[in-house]
Amino acid sequence: AQSVTQLGSHVSVSEGALVLLRCNYSSSVPPYLFWYVQYPNQGLQLLLKYTTGATLVKGINGFEAEFKKSETSFHLTKPSAHMSDAAEYFCAVVRATNKLIFGTGTLLAVQP
Amino acid sequence: GAVVSQHPSWVICKSGTSVKIECRSLDFQATTMFWYRQFPKQSLMLMATSNEGSKATYEQGVEKDKFLINHASLTLSTLTVTSAHPEDSSFYICSATDSGVFTDTQYFGPGTRLTVL
DSSP states (O other), rough: OEEEEEEEEEEEETTTEEEEEEEHHHHHHOOEEEEEETTTOOOOEEEEEEEEOOOOOGGGOOOOOOOEETTTEEEEEEHHHHHHHHGGEEEEEGGGGGGGOOOOOOOEEEEO | OOOEHHHHHHHEETTTTOOOEEEEEEEOOOSSEEEEEEEETTOOEEEEEEESSSOOETTTTTTTTEEEEEEEEEEEEEEEEESSGGOEEEEEEEEESSSSTTTTTOOOOOOOEEEOO
């Protein structure tokens, strides 16, 4: 069965610092992985996704993630945090028949 | 990009009443729509999957008679919470895809906050 684990429910960084949000997956088949961002009282917005091909995936707002099969990881990074990046981030894996299984989320705080 | 809307954005109702939430794909035809609920400070939990013109498929533990889903057209799905109780208070979010490809992106609505008094 597919699942994802997000390490760290809260991450705090200074503005301009590197953002690293961790996601590890478990899947019996080649995984299809997603990162979504949720701003307060809003739905989810897709940041990026990995299906096949290049393992380094670039997304919107300067975010990128690297699929590492050997480490079963799909960590999200951004070189320089901006105040507007403060939000909750969800890693997800596709289960059979197009169903997304979400991690528990990581709340990113950006300090001035 | 693809836009999904939800209506209402928030609703307060009395215990025992029914509430209908609409999910619309505005600029694409959604072959499949999903309904999630999200409790405060928690992740999204899939409730059901609906395909246009067919019965919804509910996840284990979700009462289909309590959470009625109708996907009458390729742009509209509705979730009706019947005989709502305070424990049904939650943030309900829908999403939609425009193809049957399981790697395809789900586009999420802005969510509906339901409060049952």
